[in-house]
Amino acid sequence: MQTYLYDFYGELLTEHQRNIYEDFVLNDFSLSEIAQEAGISRQGVYDLVRRCDKILGGYEEKLHLLERFLKTKEQISRIQAIAKGCGNQGFEAMAEILAISEEVLNEL
């Protein structure tokens, strides 16, 4: 969920916040490693990450855009599953629907 929230709202953090948050959440570095790299304390890194979580969560609480996306994704997955299940019946339109649904899912 941290990764999703970051993907959606990360650009609203400062560059400094993004660097540290990415190192912790996406690159899985330890607090000590990040602290050393950034020249701040281990606790400072931890506080910053928690603060970013709060900021990102706050945007989602207001906008609910991630929620909307996840719902759409789930619905398109159902379309994809139906289209896949019909794959052997030689129905051309279904192949087309399958192709589009996969295109959507790759981008969501």
Next chain:
Amino acid sequence: MQTYLYDFYGELLTEHQRNIYEDFVLNDFSLSEIAQEAGISRQGVYDLVRRCDKILGGYEEKLHLLERFLKTKEQISRIQAIAKGCGNQGFEAMAEILAISEEVLNEL
């Protein structure tokens, strides 16, 4: 486009900004009407609306979430059109796909 941007990011404006922006963009009131109601000048209303446009546009420039939604919407519309085109061929799965795609489109 103003309406879309407001739908996506409007919650990030202040309540005062939202009230005036809604009156102008969604409710189609005149600048003078809004000015009188809010107790500010006509120019003040206009400046506030322009500032809100800029704020909302700035969020989209950073996040591109509206762009992602509009693209998804276009793709699902294509799925819907295909499913509709096959409506008379008694293909049960297609009816299901049509129902889901309409559900998605209603919510996007």
